[in-house]
Amino acid sequence: MPPTPGVDRRTLLRRAAAVGLLATPAAGLLGGCVGGGDAGAPQQAQGEKTADNPLGVKEDAELEVVIFNGGLGTKYATDVHIPSYKQKFPKANVKFSQTEEVATVLQPRFTSNTPPDMINNAGSKLMDQGALVQAGQVQDLTELFEAESLDLPGKKVKDTLIPGTIEQGTFNGKPYVLNYAFTVFGLWYDSTLFEKNGWVPPKTWSEFTALCDKIRAAGVTPYSYAGANAAYYQYLVLLTSAAKIGGPDVLKNIDNLEDGAWQVDAVKQAAAAWAEIGAKYGNKAHLGLKHTEVQLQQNQGKVAFYPSGSWLENEQAKDTPPGFTYAVMPVPSVTGSDKLPQTAIYAAAGEMYFVASKGKNPRGGMEYLRHMLSKAGAKGFTELTKVLTVVRGATDGLTISPGLTSSEAMLKAAGTDYFSYRWDTWYKKLDDECRAATNELFFNGGTAEKFCERMQKAANAVKKDPSIQKFTR
Template sequence: MSFTPEHPAALDRRTVLRRAAAVGVLATPAIGLLGACATSGSDGDNEQVAGGTKSEKNPLGVKEDAAIEVVIFNGGYGEKYATDVHEPLYKKAFPKAEVKHQATQAVSTVLQPRFASGNPPEFVNNSGEKLMDFGALVADGQLQDLTELWDAPSVDDPTKKVRDTVVPGTIEAGSFNGKPFVLYYVSTVFGIWYSGKLFKDNGWAPAKNWDEFIALLTKIKAKGITPYGYAGANAAYYQWNVILTHAAKIGGTDVLKNIDNLEDGAWQQDAVKQAATAWAEVGAKFSDKSFEGLKHTDVQLRQNQYKVALYPSGDWLEGEQKKDTPAGFDYQLMPVPSMSASDKLPATALRATAGEGYFVSAKSKNPKGGLEYMRQMLSTAGAKGFTEVVKAPTVVTAGSEGFAFPPGVASSQAALKAAGQDVFNLYFDGWYKELDTEARTATNELMFGRINADAFVERIQKRADAIKKDSSVTKFKR
């Protein structure tokens, strides 16, 4: 994907979405993964409530005493932003309405049966390892079209539409076949994280190229610290993200575009092989094989204990580890190092996007209430409250003005600015859950020494080819 260059000094999170967003184009009709079971339940128990009277304060026509149910993924951002900020905002606007709240770390496990029986909650934060398949939900007509929300007056200024209060690219990032179905709410930057204190105390500097990186890992290992690690049990995608980010730097952003579009041989491109080969060496020489059985919080805790030096993640990491991070730890982000001077992208290039998906259930009892809940999220109070609780910026343009971010997020925002126009994203994991699962499994096989780079790319390519040939799978392109 190409982007219009802008002066690096002017770059911030408001431009990254315009650069990184892509519209998912529905290529072929398909039976979604929810399948026939999605219509097998009785709709009698879930008759939708009648709408309310539209007014300046209620532009969507929400029934003022109708309950809504909110389901939040209790992961890196926790649930307090919902219970302490967004839900109270909804209650303030509609004091007669009951707001039911549920938090879970297994969204699909909890909600799949409810969607299948025709009784979904109004509002869902669909995230985490066990998220529901967005593509299947769209294909099955389970997601509410958000056009009415985006065209509604904003909470703060009735003369301004909600769509005009968010950074460019936000709506497109959650669109399928030209229609918006998902709100990606959080501005997210990915990279490799380290303790500024640990590096300062040892005289280490973040690496910009591969030779520097291997030299750094060698120095760290000599200190008796595990140089690099990720959690194989539930966060292998943190590592395939690093491998593919590296591949994009080596071969350019078309490497990722080809993968997203299921192009023939996309996973076997030379840039992907080079990156996989390099990171397999890191896994063999500079990591700990026991990490394959650990969850992300286990490895993250070890980093907070100065037992692991470098850890791949998005910039939600700092907030997720807030309770376990020692004073002075000083989270810092290092972009994935370049391979060589012949790379297509510079060392400062990185992956960034709008992350953390939210949707309104079209077949819930009160979808208008779900849309209004989202409108409250997108208010200045909703966005600022979120940022204050989780210390992460949202896509609302006025949402973090004047906010002093903690060291980690401040460093990720600085890295984003330094990247200039060299910001990119990828989408296959959200479009094809089966391919994401295969990539996770193959990544563990590679990093923990059971297969080489050739077998790694061959394995994932085989699964990508099968998905491409399967007419029952909805296809997306960018």
Template sequence: MSNHTDSPSELSRRSVLRRTAAVGLLATPAAGLLSACVGGGTEEPSTSATGTKSAENPLGVATETPVEVVIFDGGLGTKYATDVHIPSYKAKFPKSEVKYSSTQEVSTALQPRFASNTPPDMVNNAGSKLMDQGKLVEAGQVADLSDLFAAPSLDIAGKTVGETLIPGTIEQGTFNGKPYVLNYAYTVFGLWYSGKLFKDNGWTAPTTWADFTALLEKMKAKGITPYSYAGANAAYYQYLVILTTAAKIGGADVLKAIDNLEPNAWKNDAVKQAATLWGEIGAKYGNKAHLGLKHTEVQLQQNQYKVGFYPSGSWLENEQSKDTPAGFDYQVAAIPGATASDKLPATGLYAAAGEMYFVASKGGNVQGGKEYLRHMLSKAGAKGFTELTKSLTVVTGAAEGLTLSPGLTSANAALTAAGAANFSFRWDAWYKNLDDECRAATNELMFQGGTADKFCDRMQAAADKTEKKFSR
């Protein structure tokens, strides 16, 4: 993906940052506030129930102890939990009750429970009101998943759970050198559109920026909002698009520098060029009224053929299933190439393991929580998830033989076309304060007349502030 060669000092700094990124969140006086938010970080004897380890019970689950799981009710829905994973767990441990609940506001529902050290066993931490995962890890509230990944797969003979996963999955959920989070859904991000709308108008997905803006003009002429997203809670869709363009212009190391809080990483020429291009798109082809809308409201307008392109991940098709008209035919296009000298091809994609699941270290059934994840990571569990959510998982080959939906078929094709030119970043999970700032800066750029310089300066100031906390 890049021809850049790291010097020994760069490698050292980068490895330290990646290994201790979560520590950087807490090496400040504000860390004292953390215990009030998510519970103390002191080591305490575990009171979690355990059972006897065996070939049939490799994680030593207490087979008659209840396990509590909380699932985020968002784009993926909850049926994959209620109809696939919970029944799988119950079949294995029929005397164990699975206490299940769902929420659309994870932090609102669960922050008090973590503060009182009475958390559920397994949590799907997602949505616009997710908990700060880095702070949870550093506060000692998240269980190390090493034994889960070393355990045998539930239904893939001869392999450990870790060996069944797409390369990079475990690393994506690693903090301080240990795996604490399972990123389960393998998500393809890009520009989503209606295949029917394009077919009816004789349009094709653009691969160059000139083709992109020409198509947006054609949409505008037909009274369609050519490009939009929801400013109220979906700005991260758009900043992801901006940084995808930056990576295409300057190579994936542009994103690595941002991940590692390197000096002036946000002021890189590639980031400025990308912000300039997307700021122009917002000004010319967006809809300022969408600043105050939620994601489903703008997505509904797309289903009504009022919005042309919508930036999102491959959960979109499932999230809109109730409102999508027959024949709409969800499709996804890679972000078009920006310049003739881009370092990555136009087919390059932001594609990565996402949708965080973790086990609470102070839950009543820690090993049961890990066992629940083992069922999610079985081939049957992953296949059932894909069937119900129209989203891939990180379990290699689990979608083989399935009849895929139009959107997922398109995402698979885009992923194949990208080849090795797919990339991702992790700063948004490591540093929630930067995520919050970038959402606001993105809305300013896209909806409120902001400029590329303001965007880059604002984000660099926030990154510098985070780096100073980290380096103390």
């Protein structure tokens, strides 16, 4: 996500490439942003802190907001969050813009210390969040999380959030990013098509491959993703399999750049399993396609399983034909001795939003996030995007879509067995390398050994590079 982790969002999803880091991470960013120091930094708006204005927003200060236009769209900003902010600060002009290429548009502005105030950092051309933090370009959000909730008097913002939310956006002990969309990842399919054909969602790997054989025999591509910009969807499910096989510490060790973390048996087994799926059940023509193109093929009944986050249903809303019913299932267990159950899933706060520390109105930027984190703001977001947020109880009473219903059911079944990783947003070089390595593994006859060796070499290079700040969890 979400994506928003092309619209390669996202993120969470993933959703990391910053100021100058489209091809060469930290060096370009740090040279441009840090080298200039505070020269030319704007005078920042400051209002009086009161019980009704806990962040000290200047009531007539302009606020600039940039939102990624991807799978989640932008109506949640224009129709929910901006009106909420304007209602509280009617004298303030909110300058809004949207983009599908966040880094391309915003890199020059961060380099010149003239950034917008609040940014949704997502998409295939998102900014390297770790490098932005390292360069001092990101506002510490401690004040936001300690402030009173907008619509729950007596409660701090931090107390209204799903556990783990703040930690997901924390870099070396300080919260710099709001990961707002609570995204669940799995294998998406059309439940109507499956019911029509008597196809039952598999739980084990043998059931998965047996079903893929049946699907292929019916003239449908059993499983695929878009190689042009959505390889991270695939490496996400690969690493989900690795975590199920070996436990969540497999991912923690990768995050922390532990020696040999990419070469443990769990990662090798997962890579081998998914390499086989690519060789037998994928479509090599999808290597050059974008995510929306493969997703459209799924809507047309040409692809059965598609890996994605829970933004998918909303992203495809305009192209989803009547009778197509989105549903999602966990990644099947690879072995009979996986450390985590088949119901375990990758689920995490994703879709990064942050405030520029050198913007004209960082206090307004934090206030904008406070409106996003209100119950009303979160409910409006979910109604428009069909994606959950990190605000607890925000969907109470909502009539939700089939895909979101399926997502919630999968999350409920997982219980406490859900996990995530952070390395992709911390280290853009690793994200780039893993996308390429995953495409090789899935589409071009790569092997598990080559994949693991390639990724370990890339991780070692990041670990040894003194110009890249390291993060741990």
